[in-house]
Amino acid sequence: QKEVEQNSGPLSVPEGAIASLNCTYSDRGSQSFFWYRQYSGKSPELIMSIYSNGDKEDGRFTAQLNKASQYVSLLIRDSQPSDSATYLCAVNPTGGQNFVFGPGTRLSVLP
Amino acid sequence: DTGVSQNPRHKITKRGQNVTFRCDPISEHNRLYWYRQTLGQGPEFLTYFQNEAQLEKSRLLSDRFSAERPKGSFSTLEIQRTEQGDSAMYLCASSLSQRGHQPQHFGDGTRLSIL
Numbered sequence: 001q002k003e004v005e006q007n008s009g010p011l012s013v014p015e016g017a018i019a020s021l022n023c024t025y026s027d028r029g030s031q032s033f034f035w036y037r038q039y040s041g042k043s044p045e046l047i048m049s050i051y052s053n054g055d056k057e058d059g060r061f062t063a064q065l066n067k068a069s070q071y072v073s074l075l076i077r078d079s080q081p082s083d084s085a086t087y088l089c090a091v092n093p094t095g096g097q098n099f100v101f102g103p104g105t106r107l108s109v110l111p
Numbered sequence: 112d113t114g115v116s117q118n119p120r121h122k123i124t125k126r127g128q129n130v131t132f133r134c135d136p137i138s139e140h141n142r143l144y145w146y147r148q149t150l151g152q153g154p155e156f157l158t159y160f161q162n163e164a165q166l167e168k169s170r171l172l173s174d175r176f177s178a179e180r181p182k183g184s185f186s187t188l189e190i191q192r193t194e195q196g197d198s199a200m201y202l203c204a205s206s207l208s209q210r211g212h213q214p215q216h217f218g219d220g221t222r223l224s225i226l
Contacts, residue, residue: 004153008151034214034215036217042219043202043217043218043219043220044154044202044217045217046214046215046216049214088153088154090153090215096167097142097144097159097161097166097167098144098156098159098167098169099144099154099156099215100156101146101153101154101155102153103151103152103153104151104152104153
């Protein structure tokens with residue numbers, strides 16, 4: 001069973017703070033990693049993709065990947081109340097075209 | 112780019128009835144995926160098409176479920192003899208097939224409620 005794990009939260013941070021979301025995966029051969037944001041009752045929306053070890057920055061978002069530790073994270077700087085949502089980590093497993101999703105971490109940014 | 116379109120948005124039906132959902136992917140995307148999502152969980156993979164060929168199916172896809180993509184454009188997902196446990200959000204996603212793994216873009220989903 002190829003698994004993706006996330007802390008379910010809720011993770012509460014004050015407005016303007018850095019939110020740190022973590023994800024671990026079991027399939028060591030995974031090569032592609034994605035973060036999606038999902039507002040309540042809506043579909044997942046792609047935020048970031050990362051394929052190589054290290055950091056990838058896009059605006060207020062930074063994705064970090066460590067394949068040796070099988071760990072991927074998402075940092076949100078200057079968190080805003082509009083960032084309050086569930087964040088899903090998705091991993092493309094070895095030999096497949098589908099994504100394996102974690103259960104999601106619910107983030108609440110407090111004004 | 113009009114995005115991935117799913118119909119209907121909501122479906123309420125009695126246990127034992129058959130239901131069919133439709134997905135229209137982003138026009139230039141040749142890969143199409145179906146997922147199921149229940150409350151508090153991430154999406155679970157059901158099946159995947161490249162053009163009209165169904166290349167991968169999850170063991171979650173019992174014999175009551177069937178999916179088609181006859182002309183490599185839109186897809187349908189049919190559930191026969193629905194059960195209470197089928198109540199969920201059914202999500203469709205599409206992507207390009209290029210070197211490496213491309214991000215999947217999701218539609219708004221069809222929420223199925225079984226009475």
